[in-house]
Amino acid sequence: MDGNQQVLPLAFTVVDEETYPSWKLFLQQLSRHVIRGRRGMCLISDRHGGLIKAVREGPDFVSPHGVHWYCLRHVCSNFNSTIKNVVLKDLCWQAGSEYQLRKFNRIMEEIKKHDVKAFAYLDQINKEKWTASHDGGWRCGILTTNMSECINGVLKGARRLPVSALVEITLERTVHYFHVRAIKAVEHTVTKYSHAQQSTSVQTRRQGRHGMNTHVVKIANRECSCGKWNQFGIPCSHAQKVCGAYNISAASMVKDYYDVMAYNNTYSKHFEPVQSEDYWDDPNFQLVHDPTIRTVTRPGRNQTTRIHNEMDWRQTRARQEAQQQQGDSSIQENMP
Numbered sequence: 001m002d003g004n005q006q007v008l009p010l011a012f013t014v015v016d017e018e019t020y021p022s023w024k025l026f027l028q029q030l031s032r033h034v035i036r037g038r039r040g041m042c043l044i045s046d047r048h049g050g051l052i053k054a055v056r057e058g059p060d061f062v063s064p065h066g067v068h069w070y071c072l073r074h075v076c077s078n079f080n081s082t083i084k085n086v087v088l089k090d091l092c093w094q095a096g097s098e099y100q101l102r103k104f105n106r107i108m109e110e111i112k113k114h115d116v117k118a119f120a121y122l123d124q125i126n127k128e129k130w131t132a133s134h135d136g137g138w139r140c141g142i143l144t145t146n147m148s149e150c151i152n153g154v155l156k157g158a159r160r161l162p163v164s165a166l167v168e169i170t171l172e173r174t175v176h177y178f179h180v181r182a183i184k185a186v187e188h189t190v191t192k193y194s195h196a197q198q199s200t201s202v203q204t205r206r207q208g209r210h211g212m213n214t215h216v217v218k219i220a221n222r223e224c225s226c227g228k229w230n231q232f233g234i235p236c237s238h239a240q241k242v243c244g245a246y247n248i249s250a251a252s253m254v255k256d257y258y259d260v261m262a263y264n265n266t267y268s269k270h271f272e273p274v275q276s277e278d279y280w281d282d283p284n285f286q287l288v289h290d291p292t293i294r295t296v297t298r299p300g301r302n303q304t305t306r307i308h309n310e311m312d313w314r315q316t317r318a319r320q321e322a323q324q325q326q327g328d329s330s331i332q333e334n335m336p
């Protein structure tokens, strides 16, 4: 993700299927060409067994250098596949997305009251990996891999092409993606930063049945007990109030990666045009055609844009069920 909360495509790969060897190869290349020894990386993904195994063997997403956290949407979906209860699935989402520990604990207790097995299922997953309340600031508020879906739109029409054409169109679209953002970035102005050392408590206003909470803000550590500052890297409303009291600019407390300079740097590198194949290095391997694999062409329009998975099905069904229930209740309301 870039500092403007948009996807920053860094690497692509073409594999025949999602397996441990293909993930291992991809992560090795990513480490060598993109990460290049940088530390503090957070990988958010589903819990694919091959990926988890490959991640553990590499240096980049293993503590203390980096972390491998799970997509909350995938955790909820897997949870629902086992527990088969939409109410508990919603509670699972609430538990994972809650920033405050006391609220997380309260929701987990609620799950326990509903179903001890469901509680045990969630309790055995490392809480750092799926909950915002135990994350420690790695996620920057990103709970799911939903944003990566936007790359499907960028690469629309690139599926089912021969590999060389696929690579070419991916490069062309990526260059365009960077170019559009590079122009946008230079239109912004740059803000200078300053530092301060204060800590205090903030009481929130009562709003109906909510509010009246006390939060501890430590300006020097850039943290507030509500958890949002740590997560998003932007001072929460409590921290902003404290900044105002001490006459400190809240903007100066925003993490560096939101800085316009950082955003400009993200898209400042240029792509090199690709030379003719005659100039390429010898790859030291030979591509061999597998005669057992044949592309079957069918008449009519090709409808494939994205491979639908179990989660699409669940969401559609949940929505249909909700609509059905709404329909039933409105029928009941209209009855004499």
Ligand SMILES: [Zn+2]
Pocket (backbone or CB within 6 Å): 215, 224, 225, 226, 227, 228, 229, 236, 237, 238, 239
């Ligand atoms: Zn706060």
